[in-house]
Amino acid sequence: MSDEIRIGVIGVGQIGVRHLEKYKQVPGARVVAVSDLREDHAQRIAGQFNVPDVYPDYEEMLARDDIDAVDVCLHNRLHCEATIDVLESGKHCYCEKPMSWTYAESKKMYDAAERTGKKLHIQLARIYEADSRAAKRIIDDGHLGDIYFAKTVNYRRRGRPFVDGYGSPAFVNVKTSGGGAMLDMAVYHIALMLYLMDNPELETVSGATYQMLENLDRDRALESGYNVEELGMAYVRLAGGISLIVEEAWAIHAEDPAQEQVMGSRGGLQVNPLIYYATLSDLEMDATVNAERGIWRWQQTNPCAYYYSETQRHWVGALLGEVPLIDTAGIALNTALITEGIYLSSHLGREVTRKEIENAEPGQGREHDANID
Numbered sequence: 001m002s003d004e005i006r007i008g009v010i011g012v013g014q015i016g017v018r019h020l021e022k023y024k025q026v027p028g029a030r031v032v033a034v035s036d037l038r039e040d041h042a043q044r045i046a047g048q049f050n051v052p053d054v055y056p057d058y059e060e061m062l063a064r065d066d067i068d069a070v071d072v073c074l075h076n077r078l079h080c081e082a083t084i085d086v087l088e089s090g091k092h093c094y095c096e097k098p099m100s101w102t103y104a105e106s107k108k109m110y111d112a113a114e115r116t117g118k119k120l121h122i123q124l125a126r127i128y129e130a131d132s133r134a135a136k137r138i139i140d141d142g143h144l145g146d147i148y149f150a151k152t153v154n155y156r157r158r159g160r161p162f163v164d165g166y167g168s169p170a171f172v173n174v175k176t177s178g179g180g181a182m183l184d185m186a187v188y189h190i191a192l193m194l195y196l197m198d199n200p201e202l203e204t205v206s207g208a209t210y211q212m213l214e215n216l217d218r219d220r221a222l223e224s225g226y227n228v229e230e231l232g233m234a235y236v237r238l239a240g241g242i243s244l245i246v247e248e249a250w251a252i253h254a255e256d257p258a259q260e261q262v263m264g265s266r267g268g269l270q271v272n273p274l275i276y277y278a279t280l281s282d283l284e285m286d287a288t289v290n291a292e293r294g295i296w297r298w299q300q301t302n303p304c305a306y307y308y309s310e311t312q313r314h315w316v317g318a319l320l321g322e323v324p325l326i327d328t329a330g331i332a333l334n335t336a337l338i339t340e341g342i343y344l345s346s347h348l349g350r351e352v353t354r355k356e357i358e359n360a361e362p363g364q365g366r367e368h369d370a371n372i373d
């Protein structure tokens with residue numbers, strides 16, 4: 001097993017640059033090439049990070065046989081094709097979230113990894129946070145008993161990318177993003193819930209998506225062609241009789257309830273901040289948990305714990321053979337099934353089954369008319 005992983009990055013826009021910063025800090029990771037259609041920009045970024053080679057056409061980079069892994073940092077609707085090209089070139093692939101804009105494309109990516117025998121890793125940053133890791137340990141140790149209910153509710157007050165001032169127009173136009181708050185933010189939170197519960201299979205989804213807020217910054221909405229949902233919600237039935245509630249808003253006239261909860265027969269958890277709810281000596285107990293201190297100690301006693309502390313570190317650790325790769329591709333695929341189900345259910349106005357989602361024409365119910373006078 002090599003002690004250095006040679007990496008190429010496709011797309012050095014906002015997140016690609018952040019990945020380069022992260023790789024600089026991970027022992028054993030070495031970025032040897034980047035690719036971006038904007039060659040001058042890519043040359044500048046390569047210079048900044050001492051990356052020797054730049055390719056406007058990523059296929060030329062993939063033709064090299066001295067690259068182990070490639071990181072796809074393109075916008076959502078380009079993830080599938082690039083990821084499959086990477087895997088078929090014989091390289092391991094890291095892909096940004098969402099896995100893809102549709103379930104069908106996500107499945108093609110997953111199948112390509114199986115077919116080529118190469119590793120596929122999806123960016124699901126939330127699962128490496130201290131509270132999430134501690135929550136997973138508490139659940140795995142059986143302190144929740146039989147899990148039957150999970151809930152993720154996250155609202156931004158006014159945080160539509162670009163329209164409200166943050167991020168690029170690519171996030172809010174269906175042509176580039178394929179969807180709004182569901183694909184940008186809900187995917188993180190749904191994936192965290194699935195990870196904590198060992199990725200139970202989807203049964204049905206009843207969901208709705210909206211773009212309703214008035215008082216848009218008209219110029220920014222028009223400039224970006226803002227046409228995706230700002231709010232999505234769902235009631236999801238999972239195998240084992242588990243109910244999952246999802247609410248995600250980029251913008252809404254309400255306070256953020258910030259709920260990420262998993263409830264079982266013996267105890268319950270609020271993930272962030274981490275609180276454990278149970279009954280102790282016939283008394284209701286709400287116990288705060290100091291996750292940071294536990295994680296620090298785990299890292300002192302087990303050198304491999306470092307490789308669970310962040311997504312890039314985990315990826316490099318798995319490629320170095322230090323730790324098994326968390327099945328982020330399987331979790332992201334199940335997440336994509338749920339988000340596709342939310343869009344489809346909203347479009348049809350009724351609950352949809354797993355089979356219906358799998359067999360539906362991909363990408364239905366994505367476009368919303370911007371609420372502009």
Ligand SMILES: NC(=O)c1ccc[n+]([C@@H]2O[C@H](COP(=O)([O-])OP(=O)(O)OC[C@H]3O[C@@H](n4cnc5c(N)ncnc54)[C@H](O)[C@@H]3O)[C@@H](O)[C@H]2O)c1
Nearest residue numbers: 011012013014015016035036037038073074075076096097
């Ligand atoms: N920006 C963020 O804060 C953020 C955070 C987390 C995840 N992400 C995810 O990262 C992905 C990229 O987002 P971004 O904000 O970095 O986008 P971006 O528009 O800033 O960057 C995309 C880059 O890809 C390049 N590109 C496009 N087609 C290409 C091709 N065929 N070959 C090579 N390069 C090509 C573009 O020139 C651009 O530099 C999205 O899927 C997004 O969901 C972004």
